Structure formats: C-alpha cells, structure tokens
Amino acid sequence: MTQSLDHPEEGAQPRSMFANPSLLLLMTGALIGVNFPLGKIAGDAGISPILWAMIPSLGVAALMLPVLVMRRGLQRPDRTLARFSVIAGLVSYVIPNVILFAVIPHAGAGYMGLMFAQSPVFTLAFSALLGLKTPNRLGLAGIAVGLTGAAIVSLTRGAAPDAPDLFWIVAGFAVPVALAVGNVYRTIAWPENTSPDALAFWSHGAAIIAFVALLFLVEGTVPLASLAAVPEAALLQAVAAAATFPLFFRLQHLGGPVLLSQIGYVAASVGLVIATFLLDERYSLATWAGALVIAVGIALTVMAQRRT
Numbered sequence: 210m211t212q213s214l215d216h217p218e219e220g221a222q223p224r225s226m227f228a229n230p231s232l233l234l235l236m237t238g239a240l241i242g243v244n245f246p247l248g249k250i251a252g253d254a255g256i257s258p259i260l261w262a263m264i265p266s267l268g269v270a271a272l273m274l275p276v277l278v279m280r281r282g283l284q285r286p287d288r289t290l291a292r293f294s295v296i297a298g299l300v301s302y303v304i305p306n307v308i309l310f311a312v313i314p315h316a317g318a319g320y321m322g323l324m325f326a327q328s329p330v331f332t333l334a335f336s337a338l339l340g341l342k343t344p345n346r347l348g349l350a351g352i353a354v355g356l357t358g359a360a361i362v363s364l365t366r367g368a369a370p371d372a373p374d375l376f377w378i379v380a381g382f383a384v385p386v387a388l389a390v391g392n393v394y395r396t397i398a399w400p401e402n403t404s405p406d407a408l409a410f411w412s413h414g415a416a417i418i419a420f421v422a423l424l425f426l427v428e429g430t431v432p433l434a435s436l437a438a439v440p441e442a443a444l445l446q447a448v449a450a451a452a453t454f455p456l457f458f459r460l461q462h463l464g465g466p467v468l469l470s471q472i473g474y475v476a477a478s479v480g481l482v483i484a485t486f487l488l489d490e491r492y493s494l495a496t497w498a499g500a501l502v503i504a505v506g507i508a509l510t511v512m513a514q515r516r517t
Contacts, residue, residue, distance in 0.1 A: 238475025245480035252314025262306035265450030298416035301391030322480030331389030348513030355506025361499030405458030
C-alpha cells in the first residue's frame with residue numbers, strides 16, 4: 210500500500226477541485242445520493258434489481274474506455290490488478306447494489322439513504338480492527354451514537370402503518386457493511402503504479418461480468434428491453450455513475466477509506482430530501498428523531514477524524 214492512500218504528502222497543495230478531498234467528498238456524495246430515488250423509480254416500474262444495479266457499472270465502463278484509450282492508459286491487467294478488480298467489483302458494486310435496489314422498493318429510498326450513511330461507522334470500525342485507523346474516544350462515541358440512530362430508524366420504520374416486512378428492514382443493514390468491507394479492501398489491496406481511472410474501469414468491468422452471470426442465473430436472460438419503461442431514469446443513472454466513480458477513486462486515493470466512507474453522509478441527505486419532496490415518501494417523527502441521532506453520530510465521527 211502506498212503512503213498516499215492514508216496520508217497524502219504533507220505540504221502538497223491541491224491544484225484543482227479534482228485534487229481537493231473536501232470537494233471530491235461533496236461531489237461524489239451528491240451524485241451517489243441520486244441513486245436512491247432513481248432506484249425507487251426503477252423498482253416501481255418492475256425493473257430487475259440486478260439489471261438496474263448493472264447500469265452504473267455500464268456507465269462507468271462506457272465513459273472510461275475511450276478516455277483510457279486516448280491517454281494510452283488501458284494497461285493489460287496483471288495478476289494483482291485482475292484479483293483486485295474481481296474482488297473489488299464483487300464486494301463494492303455487485304453485492305451492495307443488488308441488495309440496495311432490491312430493498313428500496315420495499316423500504317423506501319429515504320430509509321436506504323439513511324442506512325447508506327452508516328457505512329462510515331462500519332468502515333471506521335473495520336479500519337481499526339485491521340490497524341488502519343484507531344478511533345479515539347470521541348470516534349468510538351460517534352460509532353455508538355450512529356448505530357443507536359440506525360436502530361431507532363429501523364425500529365420506528367418497522368412499526369409504521371405502511372412498514373415493510375422485517376426481512377427488508379434487516380437487509381438494509383447489509384449495504385453499509387458491504388460498502389465498508391469494500392472501502393477497506395480497496396485501500397489495503399490498491400495496486401501500485403495504477404491510476405484511479407484504470408482501477409475504476411477494470412473493477413466495474415469485472416462487476417459487469419458478474420451482473421450478466423447473475424441475470425442469466427436468476428432471470429434466464431438479460432432483459433435490457435425492460436428499461437424502455439423508464440428510459441430517462443436509466444440514462445440519468447448511467448450518466449450519474451459515469452461522473453461519480455472517477456471522482457470516487459480519486460477520493461479514495463487521496464483520503465483513504467474513512468474519509469471516503471463519509472460520502473454516505475452527503476448521499477443520505479440528498480437521497481432523503483429527494484425522496485421526501487419528489488417521491489412523496491413520508492416518515493414518522495420518531496423516524497426523523499432517529500435520523501437526528503444519526504446526524505449527531507456523524508458529527509462526532511467527523512470531529513474525531515479532524516482531531517486525529
């Protein structure tokens with residue numbers, strides 16, 4: 210693992226917004242936040258969650274391929290890069306996205322946005338276990354408060370009159386866990402002398418192969434024709450993903466796994482606002498109270514990161 214993954218060079222001054230971790234954090238989180246309402250639209254239209262989960266990877270691969278060819282950066286993957294791409298693609302994109310888009314039609318876009326916001330908590334915990342990051346007392350308090358807020362949101366969501374089955378409520382927690390595992394894995398296994406753009410292309414390429422295999426296994430076909438029901442949403446999903454993941458990998462390269470995971474805070478906020486005002490999702494006061502507790506945990510975690 211190179212030094213720049215967790216500790217960028219001291220004294221280095223960002224030369225553009227693409228080298229500024231704070232701006233990358235805001236841009237990446239906002240783009241990811243669009244996924245939740247788009248997933249709800251796709252679910253309501255009966256689109257396969259596996260097919261919809263594949264669209265972001267298709268968008269990234271379609272964008273990055275010509276860019277890498279023009280820059281002559283499309284290197285043939287060696288064993289290390291191939292292993293990284295397969296594992297990162299499965300853990301970071303296939304597993305969490307399939308679960309995410311399968312749960313959204315049942316639990317709501319806003320709820321899954323709040324669950325997505327728990328990825329920093331799990332990332333911080335996993336990083337500490339592996340010696341990548343040792344949280345101080347304030348960080349531990351943030352983890353505890355954030356998990357408490359998530360529990361409140363899940364319990365109150367489950368008690369609502371229009372509550373989904375408990376299975377979907379619990380399944381929502383698998384998303385931040387998978388995202389956290391992916392965040393940590395990409396940091397400890399990041400191939401040396403490989404650009405973020407190349408990693409984005411190859412890992413999403415491996416994910417596409419896995420998605421196609423899953424579709425044939427589960428659906429018996431790749432039902433691309435079904436996307437005609439929501440063409441604008443599908444195009445927006447692909448474009449948003451294509452813009453997201455080059456920024457995503459640059460943010461990981463500059464800031465490490467814990468800073469990267471904080472995109473969940475921004476994404477959850479964007480997703481919850483869109484779900485409430487554009488998709489007409491409604492949540493009880495108790496659920497909003499749980500969201501406030503999550504916000505307190507987020508604030509404590511951010512304060513702990515700044516002190517560290």
